[in-house]
Amino acid sequence: MNLSLKVEGELLEPDFDLTDELEQIAERIVIPDIVAGMGSSTDISDLPYAPLASSTIKRKLKLGLNTSTLIATGQLISSLRHQVLGKNKVEVFLGGIRSSFHGEDVISNDALGDILQNQGVRTKSGKRYFEFFGKSKRSEDRAIKFLEEKIKEEIENARKETIR
Amino acid sequence: MPEKKPSDKEIRDVYDGLVDRETRTLSLLLATKATKTSLTLKEFIQSRLLAGSTLENIEQQLLDDLLNNGRMFSEFRSAVKSTAIGSVNKVRDAGYVSSFGIDTKYRWSAVLVNTCPDCLERHGQVKTWDEWEEIGLPRTGATVCRDRCHCVLVPSDFASIEPIKREKK
Numbered sequence: 001m002n003l004s005l006k007v008e009g010e011l012l013e014p015d016f017d018l019t020d021e022l023e024q025i026a027e028r029i030v031i032p033d034i035v036a037g038m039g040s041s042t043d044i045s046d047l048p049y050a051p052l053a054s055s056t057i058k059r060k061l062k063l064g065l066n067t068s069t070l071i072a073t074g075q076l077i078s079s080l081r082h083q084v085l086g087k088n089k090v091e092v093f094l095g096g097i098r099s100s101f102h103g104e105d106v107i108s109n110d111a112l113g114d115i116l117q118n119q120g121v122r123t124k125s126g127k128r129y130f131e132f133f134g135k136s137k138r139s140e141d142r143a144i145k146f147l148e149e150k151i152k153e154e155i156e157n158a159r160k161e162t163i164r
Numbered sequence: 165m166p167e168k169k170p171s172d173k174e175i176r177d178v179y180d181g182l183v184d185r186e187t188r189t190l191s192l193l194l195a196t197k198a199t200k201t202s203l204t205l206k207e208f209i210q211s212r213l214l215a216g217s218t219l220e221n222i223e224q225q226l227l228d229d230l231l232n233n234g235r236m237f238s239e240f241r242s243a244v245k246s247t248a249i250g251s252v253n254k255v256r257d258a259g260y261v262s263s264f265g266i267d268t269k270y271r272w273s274a275v276l277v278n279t280c281p282d283c284l285e286r287h288g289q290v291k292t293w294d295e296w297e298e299i300g301l302p303r304t305g306a307t308v309c310r311d312r313c314h315c316v317l318v319p320s321d322f323a324s325i326e327p328i329k330r331e332k333k
Contacts, residue, residue, distance in 0.1 A: 014201075014202075014203045014208055014236065015197055015198070015199045015201060015202040015203070016196070016202060016203060016204070016205065016208065016236070016237070016240070017198070017202035017203060017204045017207075018196060018204075018205075018240060019198075020204075021205075022194045022195075022196075022243065025194060025244060026192075026194055030192065030194070044246070044247070085193075085195075086198065087198035087202065088195060088196045088197065088198040088202065089193065089194075089195040089198065090193075090194045090195070091191055091192065091193055091194075092191070092192040092194070093190060093191045093192070094190055110190055113190045114190055117190060118190075133190045133192070134192065134246070134247040135192060135244065135245065135246050135247045136246055137246045139244070139246070140244050140245055140246040143244035144230065144231070144241065144244065147230060147237070147240065148227060148230060148231065150205065151205060151223065151226045151227060151230065152223070152227075154205045154206050154209055155209065155219055155222065155223045155226075157206070158206070158209050158210070158213065158219055159219055162213075162219075
């Protein structure tokens, strides 16, 4: 009796191995969502950044850079990566190094992201922060939808197996 | 003969190798609890079928849990939950993070009246905010009491009890 109860308990509330699903969510949902936000100049709360100062836009145009708020050469946006750290543990991060324009000090994309998001960028009117890196409500909803579809897919696969 | 200048890729590879996760400041973790007995979705379905359940019931159970804040997928929902800055959630219930910061350690404090067994186990434990977020913050479905949880995370120094001071009359 005790054994059957114990087994039933484990089946009702299992620990799931969702490593593959988490990796796919990182690759197909979280990273593209951050990229989309950077491309459309909206933060992870879906709020638009304050427009760039006209002097900044002029300088960017003069240097032949992209005039989007967080895109200049495209190095930051293309540095987003993910890696599987272990079972049920996936990390999304900014990888690689870059040199500032005109060959100034080398800086990692992670350090640049930290300046933009956490330390703030000095402007004439004070510090500006750009919350571009994170999981938005949109990516949360899509991740749950993804797992919902995955469950249905596995059920369908099991159904096909039982028919054979 | 002049030395061959390293290529951009070679320089990049060296720096990438030096970038350690601990020095990384921007990092999103999608993480849930992992044990030796963790089952994939496929394995769970197979085990339920062997136990006599039907595919319809299994699908219903899984989807109901996922979409209605059940316990099975509570850690998954925490793992993909929307964040603010970096990996720290803006948790309005606690309200201390903005005042005391993410480097402060927080103690899980239960009411200790009709407290569920999960919260009783957590009561008194001290961890960083990130660690609590990974385990499951109060009212996120990670504990049996789910949304009815009255526990709070308070800065660990905050919860120390002041000794009673008696003054001579």
